[in-house]
Amino acid sequence: MPSLPRERSHSLGLIGRLGTASLGALAVATATVLSPVTTPPSLAQGTPGLMEFRWENNKDYRKLYFFTTDTTRMQRAEYYLMLRPKDRKTAILKLSISVPSHFDSKIDPKQVKLCKMSEGGMLKRTRCQQTIPATIEVSENGKTIDIFPETPISDKDTIGVYMNVFNPFNAGMYQFNALAQAPGDIPVSGYLGSWLIQIVPNGSN
Numbered sequence: 001m002p003s004l005p006r007e008r009s010h011s012l013g014l015i016g017r018l019g020t021a022s023l024g025a026l027a028v029a030t031a032t033v034l035s036p037v038t039t040p041p042s043l044a045q046g047t048p049g050l051m052e053f054r055w056e057n058n059k060d061y062r063k064l065y066f067f068t069t070d071t072t073r074m075q076r077a078e079y080y081l082m083l084r085p086k087d088r089k090t091a092i093l094k095l096s097i098s099v100p101s102h103f104d105s106k107i108d109p110k111q112v113k114l115c116k117m118s119e120g121g122m123l124k125r126t127r128c129q130q131t132i133p134a135t136i137e138v139s140e141n142g143k144t145i146d147i148f149p150e151t152p153i154s155d156k157d158t159i160g161v162y163m164n165v166f167n168p169f170n171a172g173m174y175q176f177n178a179l180a181q182a183p184g185d186i187p188v189s190g191y192l193g194s195w196l197i198q199i200v201p202n203g204s205n
Helices: 006-034
Strands: 067-069 075-082 095-098 112-116 125-130 134-138 144-149 160-166 172-181 189-199
Touching: 067 144, 067 189, 075 112, 075 172, 112 134, 112 144, 160 172
Parallel strands: none
Antiparallel strands: 067 075, 075 160, 095 144, 095 172, 112 125, 112 160, 134 144, 172 189
């Protein structure tokens, strides 16, 4: 095959190089047009979840009302664990409260009492209106509080268990369960509901 003249070969090589460069520039331009504009990653935004956490997640769970003067960990607080008339259907002969196993705070039976309650609101604070005579017993491991009123408690009044304790060291959710024994021949305690108390880290309340 006859060789091309040097001038023509040089010209074709130059055209080839220019064509390649043009195609490369065109590819870059096309990629720039088709690629989305790069933006800084957006920060995730969220709101507190509208849900309630509880240890015993079942259909029989019943939420009970409570009031506490402080929810900060390791702070002394007054607890008012309340039972309204709608929370029970019979009189109460014995009231038992199960304390969460991870509630690492000592409960002194001398700092626990059963009361007729005055519910608070916008203008007044929840408080113990009248002490109900009762024997208070705390189990050796501190995980059960048994309350024996001198006479059965009527289901017509709002009552509460008052406790003066130090909040536990660990922040988190603590579920106290209420079980009551009604007057009758069969000494069986039935579940009334639960008080779900959240303890927060220092400076979070």
